[in-house]
Amino acid sequence: MRKSTIALVPGFVLAIALGAAAQDRPVTTNKDNKDTLRASVSGTVNLDYVWRSQEMTGFTDSVAGAGPGGSHAENTFEGYLAVRMDVDLNDKVSAVVEFGTKRVDGGEINNWGNNFANLIQLREARVTVGDFLTQGLKLGVGIADWSFDVRGKGNSFAFDPRHSRSFGHNMTTTQDTAATLAARAGFPEELEPVGFWLNWTNNQITLDLVALPATVEGGPLSADEAIYALDFWYALDAVGKGSKVGAIFAIDHAPAVVGVAPVAGSHADIFTLGAGADVKMMDGNLELFGEAYFQFGSATNVPDAAAGLQGTAHAKGYAFNFGAEYTIPNNPIWFGASFNYLSGDKDLGPNKNINSFLSYGATNDLMILEDMYLGFDWDTNYWAFKLNGGFAMSVGSGKENLRIDGIIAITKTAQSVAFATTNTKNLGDEFDIHARWILTKQASLHFGLGFLFSSDVLKDSMQAAAGSDAKNHAIEYVLGADLKF
Amino acid sequence: MKTVTGPRPAKAGALLFFLAASASAQEPGPVGITISGGIEMTWASRDRVINEASVWTPGGLPAGNPLRAADRFILPALSIRFDVETSPVHAAFEIGNPVLHADSADPRFQEDRLGETRAIDFRLKQAWIEILGFLRVGEQDFVWDPTGLGEPLFLAPSGSKSPWGEIPDSTVPPFPASGTNTVPQTRRDRRYPVGATARLDEVTLFALLLAEGGPPSADESLYGGALTETFDILRASAVAAFMKGAGAKQEVWTGGVALTADLSPFVLGLEGYRQFGSAGVDLRASGSAVRGVARYADGGWAQAVFIRVSGDRRGDDRREGGFLSYEDNNSTLIVEGNEFGFNIDMNYWSGQLSAGTSVDWGGRKFRPRATAALFRFLQAIPLPPDPPAGVGGRSRALGTEIDAGLDLEWSARLTFSASAGVLLGATALEGFTLSGDNRAALITGGFRLTF
Numbered sequence: 001m002r003k004s005t006i007a008l009v010p011g012f013v014l015a016i017a018l019g020a021a022a023q024d025r026p027v028t029t030n031k032d033n034k035d036t037l038r039a040s041v042s043g044t045v046n047l048d049y050v051w052r053s054q055e056m057t058g059f060t061d062s063v064a065g066a067g068p069g070g071s072h073a074e075n076t077f078e079g080y081l082a083v084r085m086d087v088d089l090n091d092k093v094s095a096v097v098e099f100g101t102k103r104v105d106g107g108e109i110n111n112w113g114n115n116f117a118n119l120i121q122l123r124e125a126r127v128t129v130g131d132f133l134t135q136g137l138k139l140g141v142g143i144a145d146w147s148f149d150v151r152g153k154g155n156s157f158a159f160d161p162r163h164s165r166s167f168g169h170n171m172t173t174t175q176d177t178a179a180t181l182a183a184r185a186g187f188p189e190e191l192e193p194v195g196f197w198l199n200w201t202n203n204q205i206t207l208d209l210v211a212l213p214a215t216v217e218g219g220p221l222s223a224d225e226a227i228y229a230l231d232f233w234y235a236l237d238a239v240g241k242g243s244k245v246g247a248i249f250a251i252d253h254a255p256a257v258v259g260v261a262p263v264a265g266s267h268a269d270i271f272t273l274g275a276g277a278d279v280k281m282m283d284g285n286l287e288l289f290g291e292a293y294f295q296f297g298s299a300t301n302v303p304d305a306a307a308g309l310q311g312t313a314h315a316k317g318y319a320f321n322f323g324a325e326y327t328i329p330n331n332p333i334w335f336g337a338s339f340n341y342l343s344g345d346k347d348l349g350p351n352k353n354i355n356s357f358l359s360y361g362a363t364n365d366l367m368i369l370e371d372m373y374l375g376f377d378w379d380t381n382y383w384a385f386k387l388n389g390g391f392a393m394s395v396g397s398g399k400e401n402l403r404i405d406g407i408i409a410i411t412k413t414a415q416s417v418a419f420a421t422t423n424t425k426n427l428g429d430e431f432d433i434h435a436r437w438i439l440t441k442q443a444s445l446h447f448g449l450g451f452l453f454s455s456d457v458l459k460d461s462m463q464a465a466a467g468s469d470a471k472n473h474a475i476e477y478v479l480g481a482d483l484k485f
Numbered sequence: 486m487k488t489v490t491g492p493r494p495a496k497a498g499a500l501l502f503f504l505a506a507s508a509s510a511q512e513p514g515p516v517g518i519t520i521s522g523g524i525e526m527t528w529a530s531r532d533r534v535i536n537e538a539s540v541w542t543p544g545g546l547p548a549g550n551p552l553r554a555a556d557r558f559i560l561p562a563l564s565i566r567f568d569v570e571t572s573p574v575h576a577a578f579e580i581g582n583p584v585l586h587a588d589s590a591d592p593r594f595q596e597d598r599l600g601e602t603r604a605i606d607f608r609l610k611q612a613w614i615e616i617l618g619f620l621r622v623g624e625q626d627f628v629w630d631p632t633g634l635g636e637p638l639f640l641a642p643s644g645s646k647s648p649w650g651e652i653p654d655s656t657v658p659p660f661p662a663s664g665t666n667t668v669p670q671t672r673r674d675r676r677y678p679v680g681a682t683a684r685l686d687e688v689t690l691f692a693l694l695l696a697e698g699g700p701p702s703a704d705e706s707l708y709g710g711a712l713t714e715t716f717d718i719l720r721a722s723a724v725a726a727f728m729k730g731a732g733a734k735q736e737v738w739t740g741g742v743a744l745t746a747d748l749s750p751f752v753l754g755l756e757g758y759r760q761f762g763s764a765g766v767d768l769r770a771s772g773s774a775v776r777g778v779a780r781y782a783d784g785g786w787a788q789a790v791f792i793r794v795s796g797d798r799r800g801d802d803r804r805e806g807g808f809l810s811y812e813d814n815n816s817t818l819i820v821e822g823n824e825f826g827f828n829i830d831m832n833y834w835s836g837q838l839s840a841g842t843s844v845d846w847g848g849r850k851f852r853p854r855a856t857a858a859l860f861r862f863l864q865a866i867p868l869p870p871d872p873p874a875g876v877g878g879r880s881r882a883l884g885t886e887i888d889a890g891l892d893l894e895w896s897a898r899l900t901f902s903a904s905a906g907v908l909l910g911a912t913a914l915e916g917f918t919l920s921g922d923n924r925a926a927l928i929t930g931g932f933r934l935t936f
Contacts, residue, residue: 043567043569043578045576045614045623047612047622057699062699063697063698063699063700063703064698064699071699072700072702072703073700074699074700074701075700075701075704076699077624077680077694077697079612081578081609081612083567100609101609112624112677112694112697113624113677113678113680113694113697113704114696114697115647115674115677116583116608117583117608117609117610117677118608118609119606119608120580120606120607120609439573439574439616440571440572440574441571442574443571443576443616481614481622481623483574483576483614485518485569485571485576
């Protein structure tokens with residue numbers, strides 16, 4: 001299981017104490033709760049100043065207005081605060097509660113600087129029981145932070161519901177249209193998948209059995225979105241430390257979703273079979289990774305492009321991703337390349353096939369095209385060839401504490417996007433640069449700059465929505481700070 | 486907690502968190518986390534005149550309107566603040582319920598009251614990171630109070646409503662019968678500034694977003710700098726600020742100076758501000774404000790204050806004479822108070838006499854205080870050109886307010902308070918109450934616990 005994105009480094013032991021000696025004593029939350037072994041507090045503050053050009057705000061959640069016709073270039077402050085408590089109890093029971101603000105919620109970006117300050121909400125809540133029934137088996141109940149993340153870098157290709165929107169968001173039997181960009185860019189969401197899961201670890205093998213019947217609570221069972229998954233990982237430390245190979249079988253029960261609202265009467269049971277490997281060689285300096293997924297199953301009453309409903313359709317999506325990254329030995333310089341493909345639908349009218357790959361993907365390599373928090377979150381029907389590289393420098397007394405990296409990507413849609421008079425696959429090419437200055441282990445500053453160009457999908461989508469002043473390029477930059485404690 | 490511009494919160498009595506012993510040798514030294522906060526609950530009894538007149542509807546509200554009734558409620562103010570210190574970074578965040586501008590979207594009447602069917606929301610009040618001890622970035626309280634009265638006259642956006650909401654009118658229904666800025670505005674509101682401030686010795690620089698409007702042209706923002714220099718007993722301060730509203734051509738410059746002479750036990754202070762620029766399309770800004778203070782403090786204290794804040798002469802000319810500010814001046818409970826009172830902040834002058842003392846009795850400290858204040862609008866309200874429908878005539882008489890209060894300092898962290906205020910002879914209110922009332926009364930009582 002992937003650890004939460006909220007770092008626990010370093011953990012802070014709660015000690016109502018005036019000296020270090022107090023840390024040697026068992027800590028109790030109060031004198032009546034003697035079963036509390038340890039309570040630690042950690043948290044995160046993330047704040048970004050984000051500037052998006054008008055070509056972007058027309059499709060992302062613009063403050064000024066919806067659609068390119070009513071939007072302007074916008075500068076906003078965005079981010080979140082999280083305070084997390086990890087409590088260890090007797091009998092290998094532990095609990096996590098995290099509250100704070102949300103960066104995105106319900107399809108909206110929660111920007112800062114309004115007289116209604118951002119609401120404090122529940123972010124995480126779960127209980128885990130270690131050595132449940134047998135040694136090495138862990139039971140978890142609550143909001144799950146489970147993901148299937150081959151590289152373990154927090155940008156899962158297909159399964160990270162905690163950092164993704166609804167599985168049914170792209171559920172259609174027709175090709176992408178002029179409305180697709182706004183539909184994908186305008187509904188950022190972090191789901192709160194609720195249920196239980198079992199994790200079993202024994203030497204090189206890790207197994208997860210996940211049942212999250214309330215991934216999205218829709219009322220009646222038929223309107224709920226649910227995930228049931230079984231995955232395993234096998235550690236290949238003999239090949240290289242940190243190497244692993246794994247597979248997943250998942251069942252997603254979900255209604256089709258338009259915006260944030262499920263489509264009445266729609267209902268799908270989509271099966272996903274996938275596998276992946278991450279192999280580290282040459283003392284970890286060379287990393288090879290790859291993963292592939294195939295979908296089958298069926299859905300009823302999937303909406304078509306004309307907003308009607310149709311009969312049973314069959315899932316036929318697939319996706320794969322592979323690449324390599326090489327770090328020069330004893331030098332903080334790295335470069336890599338990758339290719340990812342997510343199938344799309346080519347049908348002009350509704351038919352019996354859902355060809356787009358449906359997922360809980362959290363890919364965020366590209367600021368504008370892929371990132372859910374900053375960009376368009378275009379998450380199916382495309383392929384991308386990416387070249388990336390970077391280096392680290394030592395600034396001040398720090399060691400390799402300034403990391404600068406860049407990425408350039410050529411992207412196309414897998415199937416054409418249909419506009420009134422044209423069809424295009426030109427999703428655009430993107431060039432991003434990022435810099436992160438690590439001030440301390442807890443605090444860092446970062447900067448990001450993204451250019452999207454040659455995007456006919458953007459231009460034609462603007463043309464369709466605004467009728468004029470359409471452009472095929474967009475710019476975005478971010479200046480921000482992070483604190484973890 | 487009202488401000489973070491001064492010293493960091495006291496750590497005595499706070500919960501201290503210590504770094505776990507697992508830190509490796511390569512990690513930096515221990516990180517200190519301080520948790521502080523406050524619990525404040527205030528019972529308020531606000532008479533029907535304050536409620537009805539707060540809407541400033543000429544002629545008053547119709548019979549049967551619920552706002553014509555007296556109001557009694559308990560207003561909580563809860564906050565929890567975390568300070569994280571790891572050299573060279575200091576960060577803090579604070580969560581709590583919004584006392585001003587509650588969730589009702591109507592900033593005139595507090596809706597976050599205890600005992601309602603809906604639980605009170607907590608919201609993010611501050612979240613900032615301070616680097617190298619001088620550059621603070623994020624959502625932060627910001628107060629500039631050159632005379633140290635604790636009642637800032639110009640720059641305290643984290644305790645103030647937006648001045649732009651007064652041009653041309655309240656945006657909150659029910660609208661006054663008039664269509665222009667011809668009546669005062671009561672909006673118990675505050676900003677949550679986000680941006681950057683820097684403090685380098687005597688110099689303070691600030692660039693703050695005060696209302697997100699999307700494109701920069703639609704944002705409400707505040708930029709500027711302040712300088713404070715001390716010459717023996719004299720402390721001189723100057724400020725230059727640029728205020729930008731969300732509307733077209735709302736770009737106002739403000740220059741201000743303040744002088745404070747410390748002749749202990751006497752302190753004399755004087756501050757003045759003048760505004761230039763454009764307050765809107767074809768609307769020239771020309772507001773001004775001045776305040777003089779003479780204070781004697783030696784055990785007991787006595788204080789005399791004169792304040793004059795300019796107002797607009799007419800609602801339809803090309804000049805905005807009102808002083809546009811992010812003030813947080815609550816010297817008096819009813820007229821100036823922004824929690825329970827009218828929050829009058831322009832178009833008035835006032836002479837105020839205050840006194841108080843501290844008495845030890847039974848091992849506790851009792852701090853009685855009293856204020857007598859004469860208020861007068863500079864321009865009679867409602868301003869021209871609107872016909873005063875339902876109003877017998879225009880008036881400048883804002884009345885005389887007498888406040889009295891008592892603080893009981895139970896311990897260093899717990900204080901009980903009780904206050905009462907009465908406004909007499911406020912002829913100007915007669916035009917905004919159905920019964921033609923010219924008196925108002927307010928009683929508050931409560932406690933404040935800090936940790």
